[in-house]
Amino acid sequence: MTSSLLHPGIILILFGLFIPLIKNRLIVLLFPIASFIILFSLDNGTIIKLDYGNYELILLSIDKLSRLFSYIFLLILFATAIFSINQDNKSEISSAFVYVGSSISVVLSGDLITLFIFWEIMAITSTIVIWSGSKQSYYPGIRYLAVHLLGGSILLIGIIGYANTTGTLTFGLMSPDNIFSYFVLAGFLINAGAPPFSSWIPDAYPSASWSGTVFLSAFTTKTAVYVLIVGYAGYQFLIYVGIFMIFYGIIFAILENDMRRILSYSIVNQVGFMIVAVGIGTEIAINGASSHAFTHIIYKALLLMSAGSVFYITGRTKCTDLGGLYKTMPLTMICGIIGALSISAFPLTSGFISKSLTVQATVYEELKILWLLLTMASAGVFLHAGIKFPWFVFFQKDAKIKAEDPPKNMRLAMILLSALCILIGVFPGALYSILPYDVKYIPYTLDHVSSQLQLLMFSGLAFFILLKYLKRTLTITLDFDWFWRKFGVLVVNLFDTYLLKKTQTLIQSIDNLGTQTIRSLHKYNGPSGMLGRSWSTGSMALWTAILLGLFLLFYLFA
Amino acid sequence: MLNSTIKKLWISFLFILAILFFSDLVIHRHDYFGVDGFFAFPSIYGFLSCIFLVFVSKAIGIFLKRPEDYYDE
Structure with missing residues (x-):
C-alpha cells in the first residue's frame, strides 16, 4: 500500500515547490522522469480514496484516457524543462511545475471536488507563470486570472448543485437532464477557450516569457479537452462551439501581426477541432480528439519554442519587424517548419x-x-499557421537582424520534439495503441494522401497569390474582451462622472442645510446669541425683580 | 534570395501542383458525399477555401482592426 500513496501529480507539485532551492537545473529534469516512473508502475483503476462526509473523494484513478493525457503532459514538461534550463527566473519554473502537477492531478482525479481543487491551483500557478514574463505581463495576467476565477466560480456552483441533486460527486458522463451539468460545462468551456471567452488565450499567453508561453500552451486547454471527453462526449451543442472556435482562430490569426499571438489563435482553432470531435462523440471521434490533443501538444510546443527562440535571440515578436532569419537561425527555421507541417497535417507528420x-x-x-x-x-490551418508563421518570420524580406541559433539546450528540446512529430507521423501504430478505443482506421491510403496533398499545396498557392492582402500591419483586432476592457471602462467612467456630479450636489445641499441649521442655532443659542449668552448678575437681579413684581401685580388684580 | 532561385522554386512548385491536380486521372479517390468525387476536388476546394477565408478576414478586419495602442493602460 505504501507505493500506492505516491501520486504522480501531487509529487510533481511538491517537487515544484523546492525548485527555487535547487542550484543545478539538470536535477529538475529528473522530476518528470520520477513522476513518469510512478505512473508507469501503477495499474489502471481507483488507487487513492478518501472519505469526506457522505461523499468519497477519489484522488487517483487511472484509465486509458487519463493515462494518455498524463503521459503527454509529462513528456512536454520534460521537453520544456530542457528548453528552459537557461531561464533564470526560478519563480516561473517553480510555478510551471506546480501548474503541470495540478493539471495531471485534475486528469487523474475521479471526483468533482478533487478536480475543482486542482483546477483552481492551475489557475493561480499559471497566472504566476504569466506574471514572470515582464512588467507588461501584469494586466494581461489580471485579466487571465479574472476570467479563470469566473470560470472556477461557475464550475463550483455546478459541482455543488450537481452533488446536491444527484447525491454523487463521481466524475463521469454528466446527466444531460440536470441543469447543474451545464454550469459545470460552462466552467470547463471557459478553460477550453470557447466563446465569448476565447480572447484570454491570445491576450495572456504571448505576454509570458520566451519559455513561459511554451509551458502555458499545453495544459489548461488540453485539461479542458480531457474533462469534456469524460463528461460531455456526444453533446451535439459542442459541435457548434467547436466550429466557431475553428473559424475564429483562423480569421483572427490571419489578421494578427505578433507571431506568438498568431500561434495562440491557432490554439483556439486546434482545440475547436477537438471539441467538434467530443461533440460527435463516437469511438473514432473520441480517438480523434485524444490523439489530436496528444500530437497538438507536441507540435504547438515545438512551434512556440521556435518562436520563443526567435524572441529570445532577437527580442522581437512582430511579423513586421521580422524576416529573413533562415540564414542566421537555420535550425530554428527547420524545427519551426516541421512544427508548421505537423499542425497542417502533412502526410508523414503527427498531425496527419x-x-x-x-x-x-x-x-x-x-x-x-x-x-x-x-x-x-x-x-485554413495551413494558411494561417502552416505557411504564415514560417514565411513571415524566416523568409519574407531581409530584416537585417543580427541573429544566431539559440543555446544548446534550446536546440536540443526543439530537435527532440521535431523528431517526435515525424516519428509519430511515420509510425502511427504506437500512438494508436494507447488511444482509449481500438483503432481500425488506416491513415496511409493512396487516395487519402493525394487528397490531403492536393488540399494543402493548393492552399499554399492561394497564400502566395494573395500575399499582398496578407501583408501585416501594425494593428490589433477587437475581440469579445472589448466588452470588459473598453465598454466596461466606459460604463464605469460614465457612472463615475454622472453619479459623482449627482452625489456632489446632493452632499452639497445636505451640507448647506446643516450649515443653515447650525448657523441659526448659533445665532440664538450661541455664546453671543439672545438665548445663549451669559448675562450680568445685576441685570439678572433686575429681570428677576421685574418678573416677581409682575407676578405680584397679576396676583393682586386677578 | 536571388531572383533566379525564386524563379526556380516557383517553377518546381507549379510542377508539383500540376502533378497533384492531374493525379486524379490515375488515383481513384473514394467519394463519400458525391461532391467530393468531382475531378481534383481537394485542389479546387482548398484553393477556393483559402481565398474565401482571406476575404472574410479582410472584411471583418475593416470593422475590428485598431491601432496597436488602442488599449493603452
Missing part, C-alpha cells in the same frame, strides 16, 4: 494521423456539411 480520425468520424456519421467545414478549416 491524428486529425484524420476526426475528419473520418464525420464521414462515418454522414455529416456532409461538417465534413466540408472541417476540410475548409484544414486548408
Whole structure:
C-alpha cells in the first residue's frame, strides 16, 4: 500500500515547490522522469480514496484516457524543462511545475471536488507563470486570472448543485437532464477557450516569457479537452462551439501581426477541432480528439519554442519587424517548419494521423456539411499557421537582424520534439495503441494522401497569390474582451462622472442645510446669541425683580 | 534570395501542383458525399477555401482592426 500513496501529480507539485532551492537545473529534469516512473508502475483503476462526509473523494484513478493525457503532459514538461534550463527566473519554473502537477492531478482525479481543487491551483500557478514574463505581463495576467476565477466560480456552483441533486460527486458522463451539468460545462468551456471567452488565450499567453508561453500552451486547454471527453462526449451543442472556435482562430490569426499571438489563435482553432470531435462523440471521434490533443501538444510546443527562440535571440515578436532569419537561425527555421507541417497535417507528420480520425468520424456519421467545414478549416490551418508563421518570420524580406541559433539546450528540446512529430507521423501504430478505443482506421491510403496533398499545396498557392492582402500591419483586432476592457471602462467612467456630479450636489445641499441649521442655532443659542449668552448678575437681579413684581401685580388684580 | 532561385522554386512548385491536380486521372479517390468525387476536388476546394477565408478576414478586419495602442493602460 505504501507505493500506492505516491501520486504522480501531487509529487510533481511538491517537487515544484523546492525548485527555487535547487542550484543545478539538470536535477529538475529528473522530476518528470520520477513522476513518469510512478505512473508507469501503477495499474489502471481507483488507487487513492478518501472519505469526506457522505461523499468519497477519489484522488487517483487511472484509465486509458487519463493515462494518455498524463503521459503527454509529462513528456512536454520534460521537453520544456530542457528548453528552459537557461531561464533564470526560478519563480516561473517553480510555478510551471506546480501548474503541470495540478493539471495531471485534475486528469487523474475521479471526483468533482478533487478536480475543482486542482483546477483552481492551475489557475493561480499559471497566472504566476504569466506574471514572470515582464512588467507588461501584469494586466494581461489580471485579466487571465479574472476570467479563470469566473470560470472556477461557475464550475463550483455546478459541482455543488450537481452533488446536491444527484447525491454523487463521481466524475463521469454528466446527466444531460440536470441543469447543474451545464454550469459545470460552462466552467470547463471557459478553460477550453470557447466563446465569448476565447480572447484570454491570445491576450495572456504571448505576454509570458520566451519559455513561459511554451509551458502555458499545453495544459489548461488540453485539461479542458480531457474533462469534456469524460463528461460531455456526444453533446451535439459542442459541435457548434467547436466550429466557431475553428473559424475564429483562423480569421483572427490571419489578421494578427505578433507571431506568438498568431500561434495562440491557432490554439483556439486546434482545440475547436477537438471539441467538434467530443461533440460527435463516437469511438473514432473520441480517438480523434485524444490523439489530436496528444500530437497538438507536441507540435504547438515545438512551434512556440521556435518562436520563443526567435524572441529570445532577437527580442522581437512582430511579423513586421521580422524576416529573413533562415540564414542566421537555420535550425530554428527547420524545427519551426516541421512544427508548421505537423499542425497542417502533412502526410508523414503527427498531425496527419491524428486529425484524420476526426475528419473520418464525420464521414462515418454522414455529416456532409461538417465534413466540408472541417476540410475548409484544414486548408485554413495551413494558411494561417502552416505557411504564415514560417514565411513571415524566416523568409519574407531581409530584416537585417543580427541573429544566431539559440543555446544548446534550446536546440536540443526543439530537435527532440521535431523528431517526435515525424516519428509519430511515420509510425502511427504506437500512438494508436494507447488511444482509449481500438483503432481500425488506416491513415496511409493512396487516395487519402493525394487528397490531403492536393488540399494543402493548393492552399499554399492561394497564400502566395494573395500575399499582398496578407501583408501585416501594425494593428490589433477587437475581440469579445472589448466588452470588459473598453465598454466596461466606459460604463464605469460614465457612472463615475454622472453619479459623482449627482452625489456632489446632493452632499452639497445636505451640507448647506446643516450649515443653515447650525448657523441659526448659533445665532440664538450661541455664546453671543439672545438665548445663549451669559448675562450680568445685576441685570439678572433686575429681570428677576421685574418678573416677581409682575407676578405680584397679576396676583393682586386677578 | 536571388531572383533566379525564386524563379526556380516557383517553377518546381507549379510542377508539383500540376502533378497533384492531374493525379486524379490515375488515383481513384473514394467519394463519400458525391461532391467530393468531382475531378481534383481537394485542389479546387482548398484553393477556393483559402481565398474565401482571406476575404472574410479582410472584411471583418475593416470593422475590428485598431491601432496597436488602442488599449493603452
